[in-house]
Amino acid sequence: MTPYLIKGVSVVGAAPTDLLIRDGVVADAGAGLTAPDAIVIDATGLVALPGLVDLHTHLREPGREDAETVESGSRAAALGGYTAVCAMANTSPVADTAGVVEQVWRLGREAGLVDVQPIGAVTVGLAGERLAELGAMADSAAQVRIFSDDGHCVADPKLMRRALEYVKAFDGIIAQHAEEPRLTEGAQMHEGEVSTRLGLIGWPAVAEEAIIARDVLLAEHVGSRLHVCHVSTAGSVEVLRQAKARGVRVTAEVTPHHLLLTDVKAETYDPVYKVNPPLRTASDIAALRAALVEGVIDVVATDHAPHAVEDKECEWAYARPGMLGLETALSIALDVLGPEWDLIAERMSRVPARIAGLDGHGVDPAPGVPANLTLVDPAARRVVEPAELASRSRNTPYARMTLPGRIVATFLRGEPTVLDGKAVK
Structure with a gap:
């Protein structure tokens, strides 16, 4: 060497x-x-800086290698300063079995560019109907510790409680995509002044906040670990602040794009700005930035969501939600926070490494x-x-x-x- x-x-x-x-x-x-x-x-x-760690990456493989592969996503991550990424489960087939998570894990090892830690699905096929093989994935070679149906909310409170109870046995984490689906049906962007003016169906902030409020109560009742994906509203910040004050074992992430871009971007009708949860308002951005500095929001996570050309270069209503993030995340953090190096290291390396249990990552060079x-x-x-x-x-x-x-x-x-x-x- x-x-x-x-x-x-x-x-x-x-x-x-x-x-x-x-x-x-x-x-x-x-x-x-x-x-x-x-x-x-x-x-x-x-x-x-200690190598950056991303808790929320979509590598698309297996199934959508036209959009990304474990190797190409790993290369993007390395170029963005990352040494470890957590790969979300919404692949095809879904990463809801030990076999699929081990496949992703082995592909990451073969690429050798970053440590790829798979995230397992909470429910079979992300369908929200019955629990996936959580224990088998935890016991696999990939040693999965975070489980998420990201892209879909675990909307059934009974199922969410069961998942929190199950992973408590091995100190696992349920990472929730907080979206009450009955409040977002047909939604195209943030519900507010801009959506009204454009005549697009809105995605109300309360759809996120209601699920977070429910889930922190469930996590508190069970005594288990909850992680909230891509927090995007000022109201969500307040729910999290109160939960943390009570000692609930909850952590949360914010994306670079929710720290910088507002729903005004939808006026262009450029589908590159379509994302889930949607871009919010300037007041939401201000609350998210303050919460990140305060520690109410624990980490910056990219939600790197690559899409093939045909899934983005189309009419807004038919475009898939999602944005690239790995190669620009640190630059956005510098733009938003300035050269606050200790804060950047904390939010983009140390804390995400601790949450994911990635030994050897998130440690300052010494x-x-x-x-x-x-x-x-x-x-x-x-x-x-x-x-x-x-x-x-x-x-x-x-x-x-x-x-x-x-x-x-x-x-x-x-x-x-x-x-x-x-x-x-």
């Missing part, structure tokens, strides 16, 4: 230092390090620590060109936007997956 000496890097915003990577770990740290056998990386002006890290150039600015993205899909809402920050290098257990801003393999 080739050793690397990273010179003059700022570790999570601290004073410049040197990092020696050898045999998969950070072997030494300090000023003036030398290592004649190491490849030297001049990191003057760069910031080293001697003896596995060398899962990323180097960022905070002074760089780049124009997002869809054709240059590693994903097989092109449905980015940031096309031709100029964003701050550039991933210079990413290391997975001491092996570079990105160098000089380019994928190594």
Whole structure:
């Protein structure tokens, strides 16, 4: 394994230092390090972060390899500074058995670009009718600990309670897509002033908030772990704040696009802005940003949702919801939060790694620590060109936007997956 000496890097915003990577770990740290056998990386002006961890990624394989594969999604993740991603279960076939989650896990290992941790489905076929093989998936080689029907809400409260009770036995997590389906039937965008003006059926904020309120009560009753996917409203923030104050074992995520883009984007009728949950209002964005800083919202998760051209380049009503996110997430965080490196490391690496139970990830670079890290150039600015993205899909809402920050290098257990801003393999 080739050793690397990273010179003059700022570790999570601290004073410049040197990092020696050898045999998969950070072997030494300090000023003036030398290592004649190491490849030297001049990191003057760069910031080293613990490798980013995404709790919410759609890799589409098996079944929709035209939109993404585990390999192409892993490459996009590495270029975005990630060393681990959690792959959602809405594949075809659905990841609701030990066999399918092990397939995804093995594909991730074969790609070798990031650690791919599968998320198992809560219900068979995401149908919301009976529990999937939760125990078998937990006992599989993939060791699944998070279960989600993302894209679908576990709407039946009795089934949700049973799922929370089941995973409590092995300290698992149910990650809920909070959407009361009877309140969102036919919905095309956020319900509000813009939807009224455009004449589109609205997706009301209360459809999200009602499910979160119900589920925190269930989690509190059972004493189990609940994770809320892609929180998007100010009302949801208040429900979460109250639940956490009572000691409910609930965590929550927010996406980069819900921190930046509003429902006004729907005025273009460009389906790239169609997402579930929908883009909300400026007041919602303000509440989400404040909650992220406060810790009411625990992590930034991409909800990276690649789609084939025919699923996006069509009429708004028929377009599939979802946006790319892996290669731009850190830039959006920098744009929204500024260079608050400790906060970014906390929300995009340390906390998501703890939630997912990913040992060796989410740990700041220091001697003896596995060398899962990323180097960022905070002074760089780049124009997002869809054709240059590693994903097989092109449905980015940031096309031709100029964003701050550039991933210079990413290391997975001491092996570079990105160098000089380019994928190594």
